[in-house]
Amino acid sequence: MKMLNIHKDTFKHGVHPPEYKEETNHLPIRQFDFAPVLIIPMAQHIGSPSEIVVREGQEVERGQLLAKSTGYVSVPIHAPAAGIIRKIANVPTISGKMSPGIFLEVFPFSGQEVAEGMPLDLETASADEILKGIQDAGIVGLGGAAFPTHVKLKVPDDKNCEVLLINGIECEPYLTTDHRVMLEQTEDVIHGIKYLMKATGAPKAIIGIEANKMDAAEHLERHIPKDLPIEVKVVPVKYPQGAEKMLITSIMGVEVPSGGLPIDVGAVVVNVATAAEIGRLLPHGWGIQERVVTITGPGVKNKGNYLIPMGTPLRYVLDQVGISDNISEVYMGGPMMGMAVSNLDISIVKGTSGILVFNDEDVVSRNEEHPCIKCGACVEACPLSLNPSRMGLMAKFKAYDRMAEEQNLLDCFECGSCSFVCPSYIPLVQYFRLSKSIVRKRKSAKQHA
Amino acid sequence: MLNKTLHISTSPHIVKGNSTQVIMKNVVYALIPAALFSVFTFGLSALLVLGTAVASCLITEYALCKVSGRKVTTSDYSAVITGLLLGMTLPPAFPLWMVACGGFIAIGLGKFVFGGLGYNVFNPALVGRAVLQAAFPVAITTWTDALSADRFTSIPSSVLALPFMEPVYDITSGATPLSAFKFDHHITPSFDLAFGMIGGSLGETSSFLILAGGVYLMVRKMANWKITASILTSVIVLSGALHLFNAELYPSPLFMLFSGGLMLGACFMATDMVGSPLTTKGIIVYGAFIGILVVVIRIWGGLPEGVMYAILLGNALSPQLDQWLKPRVYGTSKKKKS
Numbered sequence: 001m002k003m004l005n006i007h008k009d010t011f012k013h014g015v016h017p018p019e020y021k022e023e024t025n026h027l028p029i030r031q032f033d034f035a036p037v038l039i040i041p042m043a044q045h046i047g048s049p050s051e052i053v054v055r056e057g058q059e060v061e062r063g064q065l066l067a068k069s070t071g072y073v074s075v076p077i078h079a080p081a082a083g084i085i086r087k088i089a090n091v092p093t094i095s096g097k098m099s100p101g102i103f104l105e106v107f108p109f110s111g112q113e114v115a116e117g118m119p120l121d122l123e124t125a126s127a128d129e130i131l132k133g134i135q136d137a138g139i140v141g142l143g144g145a146a147f148p149t150h151v152k153l154k155v156p157d158d159k160n161c162e163v164l165l166i167n168g169i170e171c172e173p174y175l176t177t178d179h180r181v182m183l184e185q186t187e188d189v190i191h192g193i194k195y196l197m198k199a200t201g202a203p204k205a206i207i208g209i210e211a212n213k214m215d216a217a218e219h220l221e222r223h224i225p226k227d228l229p230i231e232v233k234v235v236p237v238k239y240p241q242g243a244e245k246m247l248i249t250s251i252m253g254v255e256v257p258s259g260g261l262p263i264d265v266g267a268v269v270v271n272v273a274t275a276a277e278i279g280r281l282l283p284h285g286w287g288i289q290e291r292v293v294t295i296t297g298p299g300v301k302n303k304g305n306y307l308i309p310m311g312t313p314l315r316y317v318l319d320q321v322g323i324s325d326n327i328s329e330v331y332m333g334g335p336m337m338g339m340a341v342s343n344l345d346i347s348i349v350k351g352t353s354g355i356l357v358f359n360d361e362d363v364v365s366r367n368e369e370h371p372c373i374k375c376g377a378c379v380e381a382c383p384l385s386l387n388p389s390r391m392g393l394m395a396k397f398k399a400y401d402r403m404a405e406e407q408n409l410l411d412c413f414e415c416g417s418c419s420f421v422c423p424s425y426i427p428l429v430q431y432f433r434l435s436k437s438i439v440r441k442r443k444s445a446k447q448h449a
Numbered sequence: 450m451l452n453k454t455l456h457i458s459t460s461p462h463i464v465k466g467n468s469t470q471v472i473m474k475n476v477v478y479a480l481i482p483a484a485l486f487s488v489f490t491f492g493l494s495a496l497l498v499l500g501t502a503v504a505s506c507l508i509t510e511y512a513l514c515k516v517s518g519r520k521v522t523t524s525d526y527s528a529v530i531t532g533l534l535l536g537m538t539l540p541p542a543f544p545l546w547m548v549a550c551g552g553f554i555a556i557g558l559g560k561f562v563f564g565g566l567g568y569n570v571f572n573p574a575l576v577g578r579a580v581l582q583a584a585f586p587v588a589i590t591t592w593t594d595a596l597s598a599d600r601f602t603s604i605p606s607s608v609l610a611l612p613f614m615e616p617v618y619d620i621t622s623g624a625t626p627l628s629a630f631k632f633d634h635h636i637t638p639s640f641d642l643a644f645g646m647i648g649g650s651l652g653e654t655s656s657f658l659i660l661a662g663g664v665y666l667m668v669r670k671m672a673n674w675k676i677t678a679s680i681l682t683s684v685i686v687l688s689g690a691l692h693l694f695n696a697e698l699y700p701s702p703l704f705m706l707f708s709g710g711l712m713l714g715a716c717f718m719a720t721d722m723v724g725s726p727l728t729t730k731g732i733i734v735y736g737a738f739i740g741i742l743v744v745v746i747r748i749w750g751g752l753p754e755g756v757m758y759a760i761l762l763g764n765a766l767s768p769q770l771d772q773w774l775k776p777r778v779y780g781t782s783k784k785k786k787s
Contacts, residue, residue, distance in 0.1 A: 012779070017463055173463065245779065258780035328456050335462040342457050356462070364462065370469040370525065371567035376673070376727040384779035387771075389727055408778045416461035424469045424567075430459040 006211050007235045011249040014238040015381050015417045017173050017336065019212060024296050025176040027304040029184055032290075033320065034081050034106045038311030040066065041091050043099035044349040045140040046147045047073030052102060058085045063115040063286055066102055075138045075148050078287030080309035082110040092343050094332050104311065117285025122194055130199040130282070137281045138288045138350070143167065143178075143242065143271035144333050146351030149278070153199050153270070155263060162266035164202035165251060166193060166275055168209040168216065169235070169242035172334025175354045177292040178272050180305045182209070182216035185276040186223045192279030193230055200268050204229040207272065208251050210237045239336060240415035244269045246383050258411050293317075293348060299327040299357030308348045315344040317355065328363045331356040336416045370424035378418035378428060384411050388418035388428045395431035404439045412436065472671045473526035479662035480533045480717065486658050487651040491541035491593070492600025494608045495651050501545045502536030503529055505552025513561045527566050531555050534574035534717060537652020538710060538757070539581070542593045542605040546612040547585050551577040571764045572721050575757050582757070592625055625650075627709045627753040656712040663716025672720040675729065679736020680715040680743075681706065687744045699748065711743060714756040724764035731770035739763040 042049040050067035054060060060079045067077040083106040091101030120133040135150040155161045166189075170178040182189060193205050209217045211234050221232045235241060235250045245256045247269060254265045262269050277288055289309060296303040301322030308317065314330070331338040332352050378388035386408055394403045403409040409432060418428040487495045510528040514521040522528075535555050539548060555577025563569040582589050593605060652659065666672035684705055691699035705711070719725065719739055726735050739759045746755025 015465070017461075017465075249779075255780045258778065260780065327453060329458060329462065330455060331460075331462055333460075335460070337460050338462065339460065340457040340462070341455060344455070358462065363456065363458070364464050371565065373469055373472075373567050373722045374725070374727060375472075375722040376732075379727045379776075380729075385776040386778060387727065387775070390771075408781065411778065411780065420461045420463065421465045423465075423467050423472055425464065427459055429461070433459075 005234070007233050007251065009250060009253050010236055010238060011241070011246045011383055012385060013381055013417075014240065014246070014383050015420055016237070017239055017420060019237070020174045020296070021176050021179070021212065024174075024294050024303050024305055025179050025213075027176075027180075029180050029292055029305045029307050032306045032308040032312065032317070034112070034309060035312045035316040036106060036108075037086065037313075038080055038083070038104040038106060038309060039091050039101055039313055039345070039347045040077060040080070040104060040311035041093050041099040041101040041347060041349060042067055042077065043093055043097070044077065044146060044310075044351065045075055046145065047071070047075075047151075049099060050074060050077045052088060052100065054085050054088075054102070056085050056088055059083070060085065060104070061115040062110075062112050063117065063289060065287065066104075069135060073148055073151055075135055075140055075150075076287065077138055077310075078289055079104065080289040080311050081106040082112055083107050092346050093349075094339050094341065094346055096342060102311075114284075114286055114289070117287070119285045120282045122191075122198065122283070125198070127199050127201065130195050133282050133285070134195075134199070134278055137278070137286065139274060139277055139281070140350050141271055142273040142277060142291055142350065142353065144337070144351050144353045146349070149270065149274055153196065153268060155200055155268070159263050160266060161200040161202045161263065161268050162204075163252065163268075164193065164196055164200055164205040165247060165262075165267050165269040166196075166205060166207040166272050167242060167244070167247055167269055168207050168213070168272040169247060170213070171210060171237075171239045171242040172336055172338070172354070173239075174296050174356055175294045175334050177294050177305055177353055179213050179216055181273045181276050181292055182213070183219055185280070186220060188276040188279040189220070189272055190224060190228070190230070190279065191283070192275035192277065194228075195278050195282055196268075196270055196275060197229075202268065204231065206230075206251055207232045208241075208247050209234050210241060211235065212237050240383055240413075240417065243383070243413055243415060245413070258408060288350065291348070291350065291352065293352055294354040295321050295357075296354070297331075297356035297358055298362045299324045299359045300355075308352075310348060310350060312348045313344075314341065314346050314348065314355070317348065318344065318357070323357050324359055326360045327357050328360045329358045331358070336420065337414065364425075369426055372424055372426060375423060377421040377423065381417040381421045383415065383417065384408070384413075386412060388432075391435075392418075392426055392428045392431055395435050400435045400438045401442070403435055409435055409439065467671070470525055473530060475666060475669060475671050476530050476717070477526055477533065479666045480530070480537070480652075482662055483652050483655055483658040483713075484533060484537065486655045487537065487541075490600075490655075491651060492597070493602075493604050494541050494593075494600070497545060497604065497608055498539055498541065498543055498548050498651060499533065499536035501548040502539070502552050503532030505549040506532035506535065506556050509553045509556040510561075513557060517561075519565070522566060525566060527560075528556060531560070531573045531577075534572075534652075534713075535577045537713060538574065538578045538650050540589060540592050540650055542591065542607045543588055544607055544610040546610065547581060547588060550584075551581045553577075554580045567723055569723055570768070571761055572718050572724050575718060575761050575764075578757055579761060625709070625753065626704075627747065650710060652713055656707040659712040659716055663712070663720070666716075666720075672716070673722070673725070673732060675732050676720045676725055676736045677715045679733050680711075680719055680740040683737040683740025684711065684744055687741055688748075691744075691748070705744065705747070709747070709754045710756040714739075714743075714760050718756075719760050719763060724760075724767060726767040726770045726774075728771055728774055728776055730774040730776070731767065734770055734774065735763050735767050738766060 062082040087103040090098040140146040330341040506528040555573040559573030559576030667674040685702040688705040689702040742759035
């Protein structure tokens, strides 16, 4: 077997947070039990929420359509289990907003067979049919962003997709779902890539993997048929390499123009777990019902990677894995970009890549914010070469519009590297999130005026 | 079991470590060997000058915070650093009341009027020292000999001079190595310079210990080695070229490196994060600018030493350097959008 070389090129700057992946990266994916009641919010993806097509009291099969998409940037939702619709009501979500949702009481003695849908044959399906199939399966980016995958795969008429990048970077500390998916769902990944190449018209695909997952890279390399134009590239470990723009620069050596999309440089980027889901669902015409979630952190007793049905309440999940008595914070996603949970009654949704539980002693105490001493650590960390120090100061003086005009604020994708390195514990990325939303609001207000 | 109140915080939920306070504390540690050495070479008077400088800076910081109704920031170690640095730039027999004036000006004018830590344009210690140099030109250029026999048993009378009175000096030595070079064209041996067996300001004498402290900070990534390297390189290159051109007229780069306040300036003052540029390119230019100015002032200027003014001018330049040498933002073209 040929040895995989580590690709030398990389993006500028970035940070090296401790990885904490060794706690779960060797643990095989385990199936999670069905919770007695699944709570399924309609707002699980970016775009317009799905519209409920079932009524209270109705019995549904596993995989049956529960809600349909409400436009182009929207996807349907399928029943994660066979059961009965107990209630339709507003349910909490991670953002704090309420969303219409379905309470599905799972049939305890059902075999939970998945209802067959309309299979989509790789050989005969057209590109547009595959895109439609991906939308109908309810697939969104499983890396965490939950952006509808079919939208991002649609190559504009005046552009060409020259390479399909499969994102197996998983640069967030603690998370190991993509790692396990690459090792255990290898055939699905390869099959999904075939669908994706056909949908985008990409002549070749590159799977980008960080050097801390050599076993996954070698495993894929062994299993990819030699006649397929799919290449595995290993890149050095650096956060935030899993961000689309950074991955493109590391692997292709080009930069996505400011305000542009990957397709502007001829690339489409898809998360590896999303590719696996496409490869698994489309041949059967199934909708997405479950996903792999890393549950870890110092406060978790049975750490691991679990295949969890969508809509499983977080409270049930934590009860099953066991948590310590002095938990302090629970995050959904990784520690760099994930969100703190304010309510344990939210559910596992399509975008949930990880659940982290920190105890009192693990939580960063940021009570004391010191003044910026212009040390330049954030400037050296920002992968986009922005000036977080200066922007932080401008945000304090509410100069939001100038931040956008002079400092490229809107390019910031909130990776958090600046806050991570700041010795004065200034919540820089939080300032930028707020500033961005204020600038966007002002812009849209201007357009409507 | 799950009834605990959860805390909420914004991401990232992990941080790298090294708080501002820890960095500041380590700067103090790094200065201690050189400060102790100055007590060894100059005795009790050095201890009094350093102590007064630190105390006056702390008291000023405390008082100004109280008066302006801000949170008292004396515990962040930055005033201690300013005091130590100020003390180390002063002559051993400097009157204590003048030291206290310097401490007050360093914190008040150097830091507080700009808005406190992080907002000052100039290095506060150097602001204090510059004002002292303008106000007390004689006192600040009156040196005593190093390693005098009675240094631990007696205090020079000038140190204890009453406020606003002309200090009386018991013994004064001729000159520092730099003024000896400037006015008499006498070159002090490099070994004496490096290990501090010479006259001069308190903390400037042992280049070796200062460099050791600086390297400690750089290894712990609490000071930017690029600034120090850029200054020292430009000093070596420029003075080396001049020395090669005419060894009679221009001193060797070694002499330049180890004399005066260059080491202290390059390791602890120019590297002060607040007054230096943020970007790597800016830092290199900033260092080179300071290094060249040091050589120019020392050789052609009217003063024997130029490190202080070189760094103050560098401080003034650094916000502009950040503007001029702004790195290209990812995904934008080199030329600025119209």
